[in-house]
Amino acid sequence: MPARYTITYFPVRGRCEAMRMLLADQGQEWTENVVTGELWQKGDLKKSCLFGQLPQLQDGDFTLYQSNAILRHLARNHGLYGKDAREATLLDMVNDGVEDLRLKYVRLIYQNYDNGKASYVEALPAELRPFETLLAQNDGGQSFIVGKQISFSDYNLLDLLRLHVVLAPDCLASFPLLSGYVQRLSARPHLKAFLESDAHKQRPINANGKQ
Template sequence: MGPYTITYFGVRGRCGAMRIMMADQGLEWKEIVVDFADWMKGDLKATCVFGQLPKLEDGGFALYQSNAILRHLGRNHDAYGKDGKEAALIDMMCDGVEDLRLKYAKMIYQEYDTGKDAYIKDLPNHLDKFEAVMAKNKTGFLVDDKPSFADYSLFEVLLNHLVLCSSCLDTFPSLKSFVEKMSARPKIKAFLDSDAYKKLPINGNGKQ
């Protein structure tokens, strides 16, 4: 399978999880980095199905919406469970991660100065759901015994939250172990240590 192409801004943002997933899977990809000023001109935006990036190109196939892209990668690279029931559970967990991601994004982009402390205080009420699933599964992953696309999404969201509050996982042993295990996977570790990853801000407004 030839290299994928990601079109996105020069941030981790909505591409963070897919980049980590592709790195771990040993996949090759190219990046087209969009300057925000050029984006605001509207020409590229008009070609996007929902007027949004990221865009993933897989040969002549173009796909938008970050979670749809993760699902596509999951189908193509054995990261979508062994059967329909596991796939449904992975979908459920991905949607749960998306709920947390949206709450995080709202705080980062709309309420950082006024709502950061309250967000961090309330965070355990969201993390405990993932802790319970991870602890029950006993494999170190959300579903089955290897990473699915939902695991990559959760891992990336947790990395962002550890920047926001370095102690946020201290009372969640399963999640803390999960982050440590994912971070130690050789291809993920190499990617997280790379300049390509480190140079990118987490969010587009500089908040983290």
């Protein structure tokens, strides 16, 4: 049977790695429709995209844009949106916090890497502390970011934390719960297999080579 999902995106991890991690960990197969810079510059594909941007997710005859909307859609499909409305709201809060930090990371990578990296890394503890606090409040930090089961926000947070460990290898040294969280989630069998795959390792983190 053909894969249920098709991801259309550039040949980088970027905005799609969290959803790839989710799908891999949930034992789902998907097809990659890789868009080269040359194809994107021609403009036809961009015009066909609802907001003029990628990623795009095709789920059967259902087409979606916006990476966080896609994550939430996959969460609903696979029971990754908490056990009740309270947990779902907390997961939305976490995901918004992840998005806030991701936007700062993207601005650094694409706009101010050479001049801004040192100050960004210096300010990073204040950005990471809320996530450490949330972990501490849930099962003493030995479980997931919210509740007793993995969620879409966990995949998004895990991806963001792994990006920052590449950017600043010691950034989690003063956050033992976050450090353990990254190790614990990355060791989940299906997710570990994906993270160790050539498809993941050979895919650049960002389009400009900065990381």
